[in-house]
Structure formats: C-alpha cells, structure tokens
Amino acid sequence: MTIEVRLFATLRHGRSPRQSIELPAGSRLADVPERLNIGRHEVFIRLRNGCAAEWETVLSDGDTVSLFPAIGGG
Numbered sequence: 001m002t003i004e005v006r007l008f009a010t011l012r013h014g015r016s017p018r019q020s021i022e023l024p025a026g027s028r029l030a031d032v033p034e035r036l037n038i039g040r041h042e043v044f045i046r047l048r049n050g051c052a053a054e055w056e057t058v059l060s061d062g063d064t065v066s067l068f069p070a071i072g073g074g
Contacts, residue, residue, distance in 0.1 A: 001022070001024070001027070001059070001060065001061035002020050002022055002061060002062070003020070003023060003032070003061070003062070003064065004018065004019070004020050004065070005018070005019050005020075005032060005036065005065050005066075005067070006018050006066040006067070007036075007038075007067055008069070009069050010069045011038060011067055011068070011069050015036060021035060021036075023059065026058060027058070027059050028056055028057060028058055029053050029054070029055050029056070029057045030055040030056065031059075032059075032065050033067065038067070044068055044069055044070035045066075045067070045068035046068075047065065047066040047067075047068075048063055048065055049063055050064070050066075053065075
C-alpha cells in the first residue's frame, strides 16, 4: 500500500517534507517513523488523515500521515 507522509519542523532536516512510501498491508502508524529513520521519541503529534492517531493505528492505502515534533519557543 502507498501512503503519503508529511513531516514538519525539525523532522524535515535531511528529509523531504512530503513523500509517498510503500508499506506492507497491515502496517501501523508506528512503522512510519521507523521506515524514515525517525525515533518515536522525536514525534510529539501524529495525525492520520487529519485526526489524532495512536501508534497502533492500522493504516490503509491512500492514508496521509502527518508527524510533528515537540516545538519549543522562547
């Protein structure tokens, strides 16, 4: 299956901000950062098709996953 991944802020460093990736059927949201060499501890907000999602959420072909780091300000 093919999903679109959107990365934000520091998660974009050295990576494309928007990309399509292939995953096996039955893949979970937790498989996405692993596939992109992003530690789960780096991800603060995760969305599937615009809605908050848990790491164990099973993905479907055509889903859009958005990953955001914790953002600090000063």
